[in-house]
Each structure stands twice: as structure tokens, then as C-alpha cells.
Amino acid sequence: MQPYEIFVGLRYTRAKRRNHFISFISVISMAGIALGVAALIVVLSVMNGFQKELRARILGVVSHVQISGPDHVLRQWREVEQRVLQHPGVRAAAPYVLGQGMLTHQGRVQGVVVRGIDPAAEIQVADVGRHMRAGSLEALQPGEFGIVLGIDLARLLGVFPGDKVVLVVPQGMVTPAGVLPRLKQFTVMGVFEVGMYEYDSGFALVHLADAQALFRLGEAVSGVRLKLDDLFAAPRMARELSAALPGDLYVSDWTRQHSNFFRAVEIEKRVMFIILTLIVAVAAFNIVSTLVMVVTDKRADIAILRTMGASPGSITGIFMVQGSLIGVIGTLLGVVGGVLLAWNVDVVVPFIESLFGIQFLAKDVYQISELPSELQSRDVFTIAGVSLALSLLATLYPSFRASRVNPAEALRYE
Incomplete structure (x- = not known):
């Protein structure tokens, strides 16, 4: 021009x-x-x-990558944890136990997803500890059967830190009268709020050792949760880890878990x-x-x-x-x-x-x-x-x- x-x-x-x-x-x-x-x-x-x-808010509860065993039972989890920590791009790892149950308190009943965690390792892979409204994750000690609830779940049950709740799990006990559900009393040690109703209303955290005893896993866990240097690299890292680990392990990332x-x-x-x-x-x-x-x-x-x-x-x-x-x-x-x-x-x-x-x-x-x-x-x-x-x-x-x-x-x- x-x-x-x-x-x-x-x-x-x-x-x-x-x-x-x-x-x-x-x-x-x-x-x-x-x-x-x-x-x-x-x-x-x-x-x-x-x-x-x-x-x-999702990553406040969900890890970047999750490795679980067959039927959600991973027995050699320490070996898997050490192996994935050697992979470049993996910052931290934490074992977990995942199960379902019902919490009851003074006639109120709510279904929950129960996750057993090691508090010291959990704060390295998720941000739940930053969203505590009362108490702390460190209050969960092995053998004391403490529990941390989502804020909406605590409101539905009408409980506060220090109150007692009963957790009913489907792994039953065989008795002459038939199969009876297992019940265990827990003490509410804290309340968290991540801002997602899915987690705040139906999620509960207990210590890893208590969850292993409750769900009869012995020394096994459900899987290992990972935190990466780059959360957007999670799909690629999940594919690489899936190829490097034994074929009976299932590897998923946060984008797949909440793709909708x-x-x-x-x-x-x-x-x-x-x-x-x-x-x-x-x-x-x-x-x-x-x-x-x-x-x-x-x-x-x-x-x-x-x-x-x-x-x-x-x-x-x-x-x-x-x-x-x-x-x-x-x-x-x-x-x-x-x-x-x-x-x-x-x-x-x-x-x-x-x-x-x-x-x-x-x-x-x-x-x-x-x-x-x-x-x-x-x-x-x-x-x-x-x-x-x-x-x-x-x-x-x-x-x-x-x-x-x-x-x-x-x-x-x-």
C-alpha cells in the first residue's frame, strides 16, 4: 500500500x-x-x-496423581512410594486408605467417604490443612480414633470439636446371629471447609493406622497420592508412571477424576x-x-x-x-x-x-x-x-x- x-x-x-x-x-x-x-x-x-x-478448591482435597492397588488394596506401598519419588517431577507422596461408612450422632445419620491419612505426609500432597476451621490435622494420632469432618457434614450431624460420633462401616463381623456391621466411636478433632459441597458435606479424615484397623487392611493401604512440580503435567506424568509401574496398579490424575x-x-x-x-x-x-x-x-x-x-x-x-x-x-x-x-x-x-x-x-x-x-x-x-x-x-x-x-x-x- x-x-x-x-x-x-x-x-x-x-x-x-x-x-x-x-x-x-x-x-x-x-x-x-x-x-x-x-x-x-x-x-x-x-x-x-x-x-x-x-x-x-478441588486440589485442596484431591492430589495431582493417585496410584491405587487392585480392589483398592496396595500391600507393597512403601516400595511403590520410594519408586515414584525417584521419578523426576514428583515432589511428594503420601499413603492413604479410602472407604465408605455412615456417621451417627444423637439419631442423625449421614453417609461419608472416609480417608485414612498420615497427617505429616498429607500436608505435602494436599491443602486440607490450610482450610481448617477448627482444630488441626496434627490432632489425628494413631490409636486415639480422632476424626476431622467437613463443615457441612458437621452441621448436618450437629457436632463440634470434642463431640463423639459413631462410624459404621460395611465390613461386618460374623456372629451366630448373622453378619453385623462394625461400629467404632470417634472423637471430632477438627472441622475443615474447602468450599466444595461434595467434600464439605460427605468427607471425613482419620489417621492412617486407625483406618487400617477399621477396614481390616493390616499393613496395607488403598494407594499412594502424589504431588507434582507442575500440576498441569499430571496427565503426562500419569501415563509415564503407569508404564513404569506394575500393570495391576491403577494410575489416575486430577483432570480425569473431575473431568466433568x-x-x-x-x-x-x-x-x-x-x-x-x-x-x-x-x-x-x-x-x-x-x-x-x-x-x-x-x-x-x-x-x-x-x-x-x-x-x-x-x-x-x-x-x-x-x-x-x-x-x-x-x-x-x-x-x-x-x-x-x-x-x-x-x-x-x-x-x-x-x-x-x-x-x-x-x-x-x-x-x-x-x-x-x-x-x-x-x-x-x-x-x-x-x-x-x-x-x-x-x-x-x-x-x-x-x-x-x-x-x-x-x-x-x-
Whole structure:
């Protein structure tokens, strides 16, 4: 593109118009693009924040990689633990026992998932210790039969630290009267809250030795939980460990265990991107009507330029510059506004809530009561690129139409 084409295109953009309606349509197109780009950036940033918050809460209980034995019984777990710790990328390992049961207290009964842990090793592979509302994991001592409950589970049972609960497990005892379920009294040593109802309402932690005795595992465990240097490398590490360990061991990672959560968020992000891109597309294609009217308004100028030797390609370039400038300015305004808003969602949303007396995320309904936001540069560049591409695409037809203006016909009545 020649410099004079850019100069003329910019001059047409700055020049005062005889038809003020054209200027109005240009401003509306620019504002629409800016609004669509800003909305896309803010929405995707909030969804990224939700995904990060969800991942953090899940990993508060779930390890990066989990290795379990056949029928959830792993007898040579110490050898497996030492073997995986030698693998590069594995930061820590902890044994666990997993079982199911029912907790009872003063006539109230709740089904629970019971996990036996070694408190010293557990804090190295999961973040439950950081989410304790009362007590601590270190209060779980072997032989004392202490238990730590999720906060919603404790509320459902109506218990507090120091209260006694009875755990009923399906591994029964054979008696002359038949098979009777095994019962054991535990003392509530603490309460945790990770912010996921699935865990807060149906999860209980006991000491590893107590769980081994309760579920009659002897020295065996259900498996080994691992923490990696890079949590996003979990799928690859799981495949490598699965190939390196005996074939009867099952290796899974956190993305596979909760794939539905993250798949749903990813699908929602894609759908919202498509829907909000349509806003940008509608605004961008307003450029078509703007340039069509500009071409009609500038027919005499186009004819003069053609008679002075300007090629059809040069005329096309002039109006592409003019139309693209609308898209560039609108995109820049949208990017600046969207980035600023995404960075200050935690300030803007409370202000709107206090101003109108509403609450977007009620604490008694949603697990996350504040809108999280994580701005990713990849999203910003993608959105800006799509917006500029749509704006450029919208200039093609009017610019091509301008290049087809016949100078003789345009100047006949001038």
C-alpha cells in the first residue's frame, strides 16, 4: 500500500462530513466494537477466575496423581512410594486408605467417604490443612480414633470439636446371629471447609493406622497420592508412571477424576466466546453501511483521483484504511476498557451491588460468593485479533465498490 493511500484514507477519516449521519454511524460502529471487545475480555477473565478457583478448591482435597492397588488394596506401598519419588517431577507422596461408612450422632445419620491419612505426609500432597476451621490435622494420632469432618457434614450431624460420633462401616463381623456391621466411636478433632459441597458435606479424615484397623487392611493401604512440580503435567506424568509401574496398579490424575467440572467450564467459555463475538461482528459490519455511504458521498473525489492516475487498487486501499481505522480505534478502546474492568472486578461488582441493593452470588446459594477474575494475555490477543479481522473483512465490499466507480459517470453532473 502506497503512503499517499494511507494519507488520503486518514484525511477522509478526519474531514468534516456534509452528511452527519455517516459520522453518527461511524461512532456507533466504533462504540459497538469497543463494547463487544470489553465484554469478551471481562467474561473470559471471570470464567478463567472461576476455573482457577474451582481447581484450587478441588486440589485442596484431591492430589495431582493417585496410584491405587487392585480392589483398592496396595500391600507393597512403601516400595511403590520410594519408586515414584525417584521419578523426576514428583515432589511428594503420601499413603492413604479410602472407604465408605455412615456417621451417627444423637439419631442423625449421614453417609461419608472416609480417608485414612498420615497427617505429616498429607500436608505435602494436599491443602486440607490450610482450610481448617477448627482444630488441626496434627490432632489425628494413631490409636486415639480422632476424626476431622467437613463443615457441612458437621452441621448436618450437629457436632463440634470434642463431640463423639459413631462410624459404621460395611465390613461386618460374623456372629451366630448373622453378619453385623462394625461400629467404632470417634472423637471430632477438627472441622475443615474447602468450599466444595461434595467434600464439605460427605468427607471425613482419620489417621492412617486407625483406618487400617477399621477396614481390616493390616499393613496395607488403598494407594499412594502424589504431588507434582507442575500440576498441569499430571496427565503426562500419569501415563509415564503407569508404564513404569506394575500393570495391576491403577494410575489416575486430577483432570480425569473431575473431568466433568473442567469440561463444562471449557465448553461454557467457548460458547460465550462465540456469542459475544457476534456482538463484535454486528458492530464491525456496521462499517459496511458507513463506507457504502462514504463511497456515495465521495464519488466525485474518487473520479478525480482516477483521472489523476490512481489505480482501482489504490482506491480500494484508501477506503480500507478508513474502515480499518474505525475497527482499530474501537478494538483499542475495548481492550483498554476490558483490561481495566477485568483487573478491578473485585471493586466494581461490590460497588454495583451496594448501589442497587442486589447480590449477584448469594453466600447461602453459591459456594463462591465473589466474582474471581484472571486476565490472560492469550485471550486478550485472540479477542483483539478477531475484532481486527472482522473489521478488515467488513471493509472489503465497500472498498471494492469504490474502485469500480466510473469517473465519467461520476463527473457528468458535477
